[in-house]
Amino acid sequence: MAWKEFRFVRDGKAALVWKIEQNGDTYRTQHGQLDGAMQEYSDTPGSKGLTDSAAFITPIYNCTFHVSREIRKKTENGYIEYENGKPLTEQIDGIDFDKPLPKCFCSYKPQTSITDVALAKLHKDKRDRYSRKYDGCCHVLVHHTYGWEVYTRRMDETTSRFPKLIGQLNELKQFGKGTIIVGELMCLKPDGTDDFKAISRFCRSIPEESRRLVKHGDIHEPIFVMFDTLFHNGRDLKNKTYDDRSKLLKTLPPLQSVIDYEIATADKPFYKNEFRIVSVDYYDLTPDTWEAFAKEAGWEGFVVTDGLAKSGNKFYSFSGKAKRPKGCHKLKPEFTEDCVVFAASQGTGKRLGRVGALWIKQIDPNTGKFVSYGKVGSGFTDEDIDFFSEKVKELDVPFIKNEREASKIDMENNYDLVIEIKYSERQEDTNKFRFPVFLRLRTDKGPKECVANI
DNA sequence: TTCGGACTGG
DNA sequence: TGCGACGTGA
DNA sequence: TCACGTCGCACCAGTCCGAA
Structure with missing residues:
Protein backbone atom coordinates (compact mmCIF):
# COMPACT_ATOMS: atom_id res chain seq x y z
CA MET A 1 0.00 0.00 0.00
CA ALA A 2 1.18 3.50 -0.76
CA TRP A 3 2.42 6.05 1.72
CA LYS A 4 0.06 8.85 2.69
CA GLU A 5 1.96 12.07 3.29
CA PHE A 6 1.09 14.98 5.57
CA ARG A 7 2.95 18.21 6.21
CA PHE A 8 2.95 21.03 8.71
CA VAL A 9 4.47 24.22 7.30
CA ARG A 10 6.26 26.54 9.75
CA ASP A 11 7.42 30.15 9.51
CA GLY A 12 11.15 30.39 8.85
CA LYS A 13 11.76 26.69 9.47
CA ALA A 14 11.70 23.51 7.45
CA ALA A 15 8.24 21.97 7.15
CA LEU A 16 7.47 18.90 9.27
CA VAL A 17 6.65 15.75 7.34
CA TRP A 18 4.67 12.75 8.57
CA LYS A 19 3.91 9.67 6.49
CA ILE A 20 1.93 6.52 7.16
CA GLU A 21 1.67 3.23 5.31
CA GLN A 22 -0.42 0.17 6.08
CA ASN A 23 0.74 -3.29 5.13
CA GLY A 24 -1.78 -5.95 6.10
CA ASP A 25 -2.00 -5.98 9.90
CA THR A 26 1.04 -3.70 10.36
CA TYR A 27 1.50 -0.01 9.80
CA ARG A 28 4.61 2.16 9.62
CA THR A 29 5.00 5.86 10.21
CA GLN A 30 7.89 8.16 9.38
CA HIS A 31 8.42 11.64 10.70
CA GLY A 32 11.03 14.35 10.32
CA GLN A 33 11.75 17.64 8.66
CA LEU A 34 11.35 18.15 4.91
CA ASP A 35 14.54 16.92 3.17
CA GLY A 36 15.97 15.79 6.55
CA ALA A 37 16.52 12.36 8.09
CA MET A 38 13.31 10.51 8.88
CA GLN A 39 12.65 8.46 12.01
CA GLU A 40 10.53 5.37 11.59
CA TYR A 41 8.11 3.52 13.87
CA SER A 42 5.87 0.57 13.25
CA ASP A 43 3.09 -1.17 15.13
CA THR A 44 0.97 -4.28 14.78
CA PRO A 45 -2.17 -3.70 16.85
CA GLY A 46 -3.42 -7.30 16.47
CA SER A 47 -6.97 -8.54 16.75
CA LYS A 48 -9.60 -7.38 19.21
CA GLY A 49 -12.29 -9.30 21.08
CA LEU A 50 -12.75 -13.03 21.46
CA THR A 51 -12.52 -15.28 18.39
CA ASP A 52 -15.97 -16.52 17.23
CA SER A 53 -17.73 -13.71 19.12
CA ALA A 54 -19.85 -11.10 17.41
CA ALA A 55 -17.39 -8.42 18.44
CA PHE A 56 -14.32 -10.07 16.94
CA ILE A 57 -12.26 -7.67 14.86
CA THR A 58 -9.60 -9.02 12.53
CA PRO A 59 -6.00 -7.79 12.84
CA ILE A 60 -6.20 -6.12 9.43
CA TYR A 61 -9.44 -4.32 10.19
CA ASN A 62 -8.10 -3.23 13.58
CA CYS A 63 -4.93 -1.96 11.92
CA THR A 64 -7.00 0.11 9.49
CA PHE A 65 -8.82 1.57 12.49
CA HIS A 66 -5.52 2.50 14.15
CA VAL A 67 -4.23 4.05 10.94
CA SER A 68 -7.28 6.25 10.47
CA ARG A 69 -7.08 7.29 14.13
CA GLU A 70 -3.43 8.31 13.70
CA ILE A 71 -4.37 10.31 10.60
CA ARG A 72 -7.21 12.00 12.45
CA LYS A 73 -4.83 13.00 15.26
CA LYS A 74 -2.35 14.54 12.84
CA THR A 75 -5.12 16.37 10.98
CA GLU A 76 -6.42 17.79 14.26
CA ASN A 77 -2.91 19.03 14.96
CA GLY A 78 -2.91 21.15 11.81
CA TYR A 79 -1.20 18.75 9.41
CA ILE A 80 -2.41 18.90 5.79
CA GLU A 81 -2.39 15.99 3.37
CA TYR A 82 0.01 16.35 0.42
CA GLU A 83 0.00 14.58 -2.91
CA ASN A 84 3.00 14.83 -5.26
CA GLY A 85 4.36 17.69 -3.15
CA LYS A 86 1.13 19.70 -3.37
CA PRO A 87 -1.25 20.43 -0.45
CA LEU A 88 -4.82 19.20 -0.85
CA THR A 89 -6.25 21.94 1.41
CA GLU A 90 -5.04 25.16 3.01
CA GLN A 91 -3.25 25.21 6.35
CA ILE A 92 -4.80 27.34 9.11
CA ASP A 93 -2.59 30.13 10.45
CA GLY A 94 -4.90 32.78 11.88
CA ILE A 95 -8.09 33.40 13.83
CA ASP A 96 -11.44 34.28 12.35
CA PHE A 97 -13.86 35.45 15.03
CA ASP A 98 -16.78 34.81 12.64
CA LYS A 99 -16.10 31.09 12.96
CA PRO A 100 -15.53 28.55 15.75
CA LEU A 101 -11.87 28.18 16.75
CA PRO A 102 -10.08 25.44 14.79
CA LYS A 103 -9.17 22.18 16.57
CA CYS A 104 -5.49 22.99 16.11
CA PHE A 105 -5.58 26.26 18.08
CA CYS A 106 -3.70 26.00 21.38
CA SER A 107 -2.75 28.45 24.09
CA TYR A 108 0.71 28.53 25.67
CA LYS A 109 1.60 26.67 28.88
CA PRO A 110 4.08 27.43 31.64
CA GLN A 111 7.41 25.59 31.52
CA THR A 112 7.43 22.62 33.87
CA SER A 113 10.17 23.98 36.12
CA ILE A 114 12.71 26.74 36.64
CA THR A 115 16.31 26.55 37.85
CA ASP A 116 17.20 28.09 41.21
CA VAL A 117 19.59 30.47 39.48
CA ALA A 118 16.99 31.76 37.03
CA LEU A 119 14.41 32.21 39.76
CA ALA A 120 16.89 34.08 41.95
CA LYS A 121 17.70 36.41 39.08
CA LEU A 122 14.03 37.15 38.40
CA HIS A 123 13.61 37.95 42.07
CA LYS A 124 16.67 40.18 42.20
CA ASP A 125 15.37 42.17 39.22
CA LYS A 126 11.95 42.43 40.91
CA ARG A 127 10.29 40.84 37.90
CA ASP A 128 8.86 37.72 39.59
CA ARG A 129 5.06 37.57 39.78
CA TYR A 130 3.55 34.63 41.69
CA SER A 131 0.07 33.40 40.88
CA ARG A 132 -1.50 30.32 42.36
CA LYS A 133 -1.56 27.19 40.22
CA TYR A 134 -4.98 25.56 40.27
CA ASP A 135 -5.94 21.94 39.89
CA GLY A 136 -8.97 22.13 37.64
CA CYS A 137 -9.73 21.80 33.94
CA CYS A 138 -8.22 24.31 31.51
CA HIS A 139 -10.83 26.08 29.35
CA VAL A 140 -10.87 28.87 26.80
CA LEU A 141 -13.53 31.57 26.56
CA VAL A 142 -13.99 33.25 23.19
CA HIS A 143 -16.09 36.31 22.37
CA HIS A 144 -16.93 35.68 18.72
CA THR A 145 -18.75 38.16 16.52
CA TYR A 146 -21.82 36.05 17.30
CA GLY A 147 -21.36 35.83 21.07
CA TRP A 148 -19.42 33.99 23.77
CA GLU A 149 -18.44 30.34 23.42
CA VAL A 150 -16.64 28.00 25.82
CA TYR A 151 -13.99 25.54 24.61
CA THR A 152 -11.96 22.82 26.28
CA ARG A 153 -8.18 22.87 26.02
CA ARG A 154 -8.50 20.59 22.98
CA MET A 155 -10.90 23.01 21.34
CA ASP A 156 -14.07 21.02 21.79
CA GLU A 157 -16.96 23.46 21.96
CA THR A 158 -18.74 22.91 25.29
CA THR A 159 -20.83 26.06 25.76
CA SER A 160 -24.07 24.27 26.60
CA ARG A 161 -22.63 23.19 29.98
CA PHE A 162 -22.36 26.83 31.08
CA PRO A 163 -25.59 28.80 30.74
CA LYS A 164 -24.85 30.83 33.89
CA LEU A 165 -21.30 31.62 32.86
CA ILE A 166 -22.43 32.89 29.45
CA GLY A 167 -25.00 35.16 31.07
CA GLN A 168 -22.36 36.67 33.32
CA LEU A 169 -19.82 37.05 30.51
CA ASN A 170 -22.33 39.13 28.58
CA GLU A 171 -22.26 41.66 31.41
CA LEU A 172 -18.50 42.16 31.23
CA LYS A 173 -18.24 45.24 29.05
CA GLN A 174 -14.41 45.34 29.26
CA PHE A 175 -14.16 42.21 27.07
CA GLY A 176 -15.66 43.00 23.67
CA LYS A 177 -15.93 40.92 20.52
CA GLY A 178 -12.63 39.47 19.40
CA THR A 179 -11.50 38.41 22.87
CA ILE A 180 -9.87 35.12 23.91
CA ILE A 181 -9.40 34.35 27.60
CA VAL A 182 -7.70 31.27 29.04
CA GLY A 183 -8.31 30.04 32.53
CA GLU A 184 -9.09 27.16 34.80
CA LEU A 185 -12.54 25.84 35.54
CA MET A 186 -12.63 25.00 39.24
CA CYS A 187 -14.63 23.38 41.97
CA LEU A 188 -13.59 24.08 45.55
CA LYS A 189 -13.93 22.06 48.72
CA PRO A 190 -15.20 23.85 51.83
CA ASP A 191 -11.63 24.28 53.10
CA GLY A 192 -10.67 26.17 49.94
CA THR A 193 -8.54 23.43 48.38
CA ASP A 194 -9.07 22.38 44.77
CA ASP A 195 -11.68 19.68 44.12
CA PHE A 196 -10.30 18.14 40.96
CA LYS A 197 -12.59 15.13 41.14
CA ALA A 198 -15.71 17.26 41.13
CA ILE A 199 -14.74 19.46 38.20
CA SER A 200 -13.49 16.45 36.33
CA ARG A 201 -16.83 14.74 36.74
CA PHE A 202 -18.68 17.88 35.64
CA CYS A 203 -16.57 18.26 32.49
CA ARG A 204 -16.70 14.60 31.42
CA SER A 205 -20.38 13.89 31.81
CA ILE A 206 -22.68 14.64 28.91
CA PRO A 207 -24.02 18.25 29.23
CA GLU A 208 -27.49 17.26 30.49
CA GLU A 209 -25.90 15.12 33.18
CA SER A 210 -23.54 17.98 34.13
CA ARG A 211 -26.45 20.33 34.66
CA ARG A 212 -28.34 17.66 36.63
CA LEU A 213 -25.34 17.19 38.93
CA VAL A 214 -25.36 20.91 39.74
CA LYS A 215 -29.15 21.07 40.13
CA HIS A 216 -29.15 18.18 42.60
CA GLY A 217 -26.32 19.74 44.57
CA ASP A 218 -23.84 16.93 43.90
CA ILE A 219 -21.45 19.54 42.50
CA HIS A 220 -21.38 23.30 43.01
CA GLU A 221 -21.60 25.53 39.93
CA PRO A 222 -17.97 25.66 38.73
CA ILE A 223 -16.08 28.94 38.91
CA PHE A 224 -13.91 30.20 36.05
CA VAL A 225 -10.49 31.53 37.10
CA MET A 226 -8.91 33.66 34.34
CA PHE A 227 -5.18 33.46 34.03
CA ASP A 228 -4.43 35.28 30.80
CA THR A 229 -5.91 37.16 27.85
CA LEU A 230 -4.67 36.18 24.40
CA PHE A 231 -6.78 38.55 22.31
CA HIS A 232 -8.58 41.66 23.52
CA ASN A 233 -11.24 43.41 21.43
CA GLY A 234 -9.73 42.02 18.25
CA ARG A 235 -6.12 42.86 19.21
CA ASP A 236 -3.47 40.17 19.48
CA LEU A 237 -1.62 40.58 22.80
CA LYS A 238 1.39 38.39 21.97
CA ASN A 239 3.75 41.36 22.05
CA LYS A 240 2.41 42.85 25.30
CA THR A 241 4.23 42.22 28.56
CA TYR A 242 2.70 40.00 31.23
CA ASP A 243 2.27 43.03 33.52
CA ASP A 244 0.33 44.83 30.79
CA ARG A 245 -1.93 41.84 30.18
CA SER A 246 -2.59 41.23 33.84
CA LYS A 247 -4.10 44.72 34.16
CA LEU A 248 -7.05 43.30 32.25
CA LEU A 249 -7.43 40.42 34.72
CA LYS A 250 -7.30 42.80 37.64
CA THR A 251 -10.57 44.38 36.51
CA LEU A 252 -12.13 41.27 38.12
CA PRO A 253 -12.01 40.16 41.75
CA PRO A 254 -9.42 37.45 42.56
CA LEU A 255 -10.72 34.02 43.59
CA GLN A 256 -9.75 34.38 47.25
CA SER A 257 -11.81 37.55 47.62
CA VAL A 258 -15.10 35.89 46.69
CA ILE A 259 -14.79 33.04 49.19
CA ASP A 260 -15.94 33.19 52.78
CA TYR A 261 -14.69 30.17 54.69
CA GLU A 262 -16.81 31.10 57.71
CA ILE A 263 -20.06 30.34 55.94
CA ALA A 264 -18.81 27.09 54.41
CA THR A 265 -20.51 23.84 55.37
CA ALA A 266 -20.28 20.43 53.80
CA ASP A 267 -23.24 20.96 51.49
CA LYS A 268 -23.56 24.74 51.30
CA PRO A 269 -21.69 26.94 48.82
CA PHE A 270 -19.27 29.33 50.45
CA TYR A 271 -19.13 31.99 47.78
CA LYS A 272 -20.07 35.51 48.82
CA ASN A 273 -22.20 35.99 45.71
CA GLU A 274 -23.36 34.33 42.50
CA PHE A 275 -20.61 35.70 40.28
CA ARG A 276 -18.46 32.90 38.86
CA ILE A 277 -15.80 34.74 36.83
CA VAL A 278 -12.70 35.75 38.75
CA SER A 279 -9.01 36.43 38.23
CA VAL A 280 -6.09 34.35 39.50
CA ASP A 281 -4.78 35.10 42.98
CA TYR A 282 -1.46 36.92 43.12
CA TYR A 283 0.86 36.40 46.06
CA ASP A 284 3.79 38.33 47.38
CA LEU A 285 6.34 35.53 47.63
CA THR A 286 10.07 34.93 47.21
CA PRO A 287 12.18 31.99 45.96
CA ASP A 288 12.60 31.00 49.62
CA THR A 289 8.98 31.16 50.74
CA TRP A 290 6.77 29.75 47.98
CA GLU A 291 7.30 26.07 48.69
CA ALA A 292 6.41 26.10 52.38
CA PHE A 293 3.45 28.33 51.57
CA ALA A 294 2.07 25.89 48.99
CA LYS A 295 2.56 22.84 51.20
CA GLU A 296 0.92 24.53 54.15
CA ALA A 297 -2.14 25.51 52.10
CA GLY A 298 -2.38 22.12 50.37
CA TRP A 299 -2.14 23.73 46.93
CA GLU A 300 -0.66 22.44 43.68
CA GLY A 301 1.90 25.21 43.65
CA PHE A 302 2.43 28.51 41.87
CA VAL A 303 3.16 29.85 38.43
CA VAL A 304 5.99 32.37 38.43
CA THR A 305 6.05 34.78 35.50
CA ASP A 306 8.52 37.43 34.41
CA GLY A 307 6.43 40.62 34.52
CA LEU A 308 8.33 42.14 31.61
CA ALA A 309 8.35 39.02 29.40
CA LYS A 310 6.60 39.03 26.05
CA SER A 311 5.57 35.66 24.68
CA GLY A 312 5.82 36.50 20.98
CA ASN A 313 5.30 33.55 18.67
CA LYS A 314 4.97 31.15 21.57
CA PHE A 315 1.82 32.85 22.87
CA TYR A 316 -0.42 30.44 20.97
CA SER A 317 -0.06 27.94 18.15
CA PHE A 318 -2.04 26.27 15.38
CA SER A 319 -0.38 22.90 15.88
CA GLY A 320 -2.67 21.66 18.65
CA LYS A 321 0.32 21.68 20.97
CA ALA A 322 1.15 24.15 23.66
CA LYS A 323 4.30 26.23 23.27
CA ARG A 324 6.20 27.09 26.41
CA PRO A 325 7.42 30.68 26.21
CA LYS A 326 10.38 31.95 28.23
CA GLY A 327 9.65 33.65 31.51
CA CYS A 328 6.67 31.56 32.65
CA HIS A 329 7.27 28.56 34.90
CA LYS A 330 5.49 26.16 37.22
CA LEU A 331 6.59 25.94 40.84
CA LYS A 332 5.38 22.65 42.29
CA PRO A 333 6.43 21.16 45.60
CA GLU A 334 7.92 17.72 45.15
C1' DT B 1 -24.45 -6.61 36.08
C1' DT B 2 -19.78 -6.55 34.89
C1' DC B 3 -15.97 -5.86 32.12
C1' DG B 4 -12.89 -3.85 28.76
C1' DG B 5 -11.87 -0.52 25.01
C1' DA B 6 -11.92 4.25 23.46
C1' DC B 7 -11.36 8.58 24.80
C1' DT B 8 -10.30 12.70 27.67
C1' DG B 9 -7.96 15.50 31.19
C1' DG B 10 -4.39 15.93 34.44
C1' DT C 1 0.64 14.78 34.24
C1' DG C 2 5.64 13.04 33.60
C1' DC C 3 10.08 11.63 31.16
C1' DG C 4 13.81 10.29 27.63
C1' DA C 5 15.29 9.67 22.68
C1' DC C 6 16.31 11.64 18.57
C1' DG C 7 17.48 15.02 14.86
C1' DT C 8 18.59 19.64 13.83
C1' DG C 9 20.93 23.85 13.83
C1' DA C 10 23.05 27.72 16.26
C1' DT D 1 28.53 20.74 22.12
C1' DC D 2 24.28 22.02 23.70
C1' DA D 3 19.54 23.96 23.50
C1' DC D 4 15.35 23.26 21.29
C1' DG D 5 11.50 21.02 19.27
C1' DT D 6 8.99 16.96 18.32
C1' DC D 7 7.71 12.42 19.08
C1' DG D 8 6.66 8.34 21.64
C1' DC D 9 5.81 5.97 25.85
C1' DA D 10 4.36 5.69 30.61
C1' DC D 11 1.05 7.03 34.91
C1' DC D 12 -4.32 7.62 37.47
C1' DA D 13 -9.22 8.71 37.35
C1' DG D 14 -13.17 9.25 35.20
C1' DT D 15 -17.33 8.73 31.48
C1' DC D 16 -19.57 6.41 27.75
C1' DC D 17 -20.72 2.51 25.25
C1' DG D 18 -21.21 -2.07 23.67
C1' DA D 19 -20.55 -6.99 24.47
C1' DA D 20 -20.34 -10.95 27.47
Missing part, protein backbone atom coordinates in the same frame (compact mmCIF):
# COMPACT_ATOMS: atom_id res chain seq x y z
CA PHE A 335 7.70 14.63 47.34
CA THR A 336 9.84 11.51 47.22
CA GLU A 337 9.34 8.08 48.82
CA ASP A 338 10.78 4.57 48.71
CA CYS A 339 8.70 1.65 47.41
CA VAL A 340 9.09 -2.09 46.93
CA VAL A 341 8.62 -3.55 43.44
CA PHE A 342 6.22 -6.52 43.53
CA ALA A 343 5.38 -7.00 39.83
CA ALA A 344 5.98 -5.64 36.37
CA SER A 345 3.97 -4.79 33.26
CA GLN A 346 4.94 -5.72 29.72
CA GLY A 347 6.03 -2.74 27.60
CA THR A 348 4.70 -1.83 24.15
CA GLY A 349 6.15 0.07 21.19
CA LYS A 350 9.80 0.73 21.74
CA ARG A 351 9.62 -1.06 25.07
CA LEU A 352 8.15 -4.19 23.44
CA GLY A 353 9.58 -7.35 24.98
CA ARG A 354 10.94 -5.38 27.92
CA VAL A 355 9.48 -3.92 31.09
CA GLY A 356 6.98 -1.10 30.55
CA ALA A 357 6.22 -0.23 34.15
CA LEU A 358 6.89 -1.45 37.69
CA TRP A 359 4.15 -2.12 40.24
CA ILE A 360 5.00 -0.74 43.66
CA LYS A 361 3.86 -1.32 47.22
CA GLN A 362 4.50 0.17 50.64
CA ILE A 363 3.59 -0.62 54.22
CA ASP A 364 0.35 1.02 55.27
CA PRO A 365 1.28 2.62 58.62
CA ASN A 366 -2.23 2.00 59.98
CA THR A 367 -2.28 -1.76 59.43
CA GLY A 368 1.41 -2.60 59.12
CA LYS A 369 0.63 -4.55 55.96
CA PHE A 370 1.92 -4.05 52.43
CA VAL A 371 -0.48 -2.32 50.03
CA SER A 372 -0.23 -1.72 46.27
CA TYR A 373 0.00 1.98 45.47
CA GLY A 374 -0.07 1.63 41.69
CA LYS A 375 2.75 1.55 39.17
CA VAL A 376 5.48 3.76 37.83
CA GLY A 377 6.52 3.86 34.17
CA SER A 378 8.00 7.31 33.68
CA GLY A 379 11.52 8.50 34.40
CA PHE A 380 13.32 5.40 33.12
CA THR A 381 16.20 5.71 30.67
CA ASP A 382 16.71 2.99 28.07
CA GLU A 383 19.44 1.53 30.27
CA ASP A 384 17.10 1.50 33.27
CA ILE A 385 14.54 -0.42 31.21
CA ASP A 386 17.20 -2.98 30.22
CA PHE A 387 18.39 -3.26 33.81
CA PHE A 388 14.93 -3.89 35.26
CA SER A 389 13.99 -6.27 32.45
CA GLU A 390 16.99 -8.40 33.46
CA LYS A 391 16.36 -7.96 37.16
CA VAL A 392 12.71 -9.11 37.10
CA LYS A 393 13.75 -12.17 35.11
CA GLU A 394 16.50 -12.93 37.61
CA LEU A 395 14.25 -12.52 40.66
CA ASP A 396 11.26 -14.15 38.94
CA VAL A 397 9.03 -11.15 39.52
CA PRO A 398 5.55 -11.83 38.05
CA PHE A 399 4.19 -9.94 35.05
CA ILE A 400 0.67 -8.61 35.53
CA LYS A 401 -1.74 -6.55 33.48
CA ASN A 402 -4.14 -4.88 35.90
CA GLU A 403 -5.26 -4.23 39.45
CA ARG A 404 -7.27 -7.44 39.56
CA GLU A 405 -4.20 -9.55 38.91
CA ALA A 406 -2.30 -7.44 41.42
CA SER A 407 -4.80 -8.30 44.14
CA LYS A 408 -4.05 -12.02 43.70
CA ILE A 409 -0.39 -11.53 44.58
CA ASP A 410 0.81 -12.25 48.11
CA MET A 411 1.85 -8.79 49.26
CA GLU A 412 3.89 -10.07 52.20
CA ASN A 413 6.27 -11.91 49.86
CA ASN A 414 9.11 -9.46 49.24
CA TYR A 415 11.66 -9.18 46.45
CA ASP A 416 14.73 -7.24 47.43
CA LEU A 417 14.00 -4.51 44.92
CA VAL A 418 13.48 -1.05 46.41
CA ILE A 419 13.20 2.07 44.28
CA GLU A 420 12.81 5.75 45.06
CA ILE A 421 10.11 7.67 43.23
CA LYS A 422 8.89 11.24 43.19
CA TYR A 423 5.27 12.31 42.85
CA SER A 424 3.15 15.42 43.12
CA GLU A 425 0.48 14.08 45.48
CA ARG A 426 -1.53 11.03 46.46
CA GLN A 427 -5.02 10.27 45.15
CA GLU A 428 -7.70 11.07 47.63
CA ASP A 429 -9.44 7.74 48.31
CA THR A 430 -6.88 5.15 47.32
CA ASN A 431 -3.68 6.96 48.37
CA LYS A 432 -2.18 5.93 45.04
CA PHE A 433 0.49 8.22 43.64
CA ARG A 434 -0.44 10.93 41.17
CA PHE A 435 2.21 11.39 38.46
CA PRO A 436 4.79 8.97 39.87
CA VAL A 437 8.27 9.24 38.35
CA PHE A 438 11.15 6.79 38.84
CA LEU A 439 14.24 8.39 40.42
CA ARG A 440 16.73 5.65 41.36
CA LEU A 441 17.33 2.14 42.65
CA ARG A 442 17.89 1.96 46.43
CA THR A 443 20.23 -0.91 47.26
CA ASP A 444 20.81 0.56 50.71
CA LYS A 445 17.20 0.15 51.83
CA GLY A 446 15.16 -2.93 52.66
CA PRO A 447 11.44 -3.58 52.04
CA LYS A 448 10.61 -3.13 55.75
CA GLU A 449 11.79 0.48 55.56
CA CYS A 450 9.24 1.38 52.87
CA VAL A 451 6.44 2.82 54.94
CA ALA A 452 3.84 4.98 53.21
CA ASN A 453 3.89 8.58 54.34
CA ILE A 454 0.14 9.02 54.74
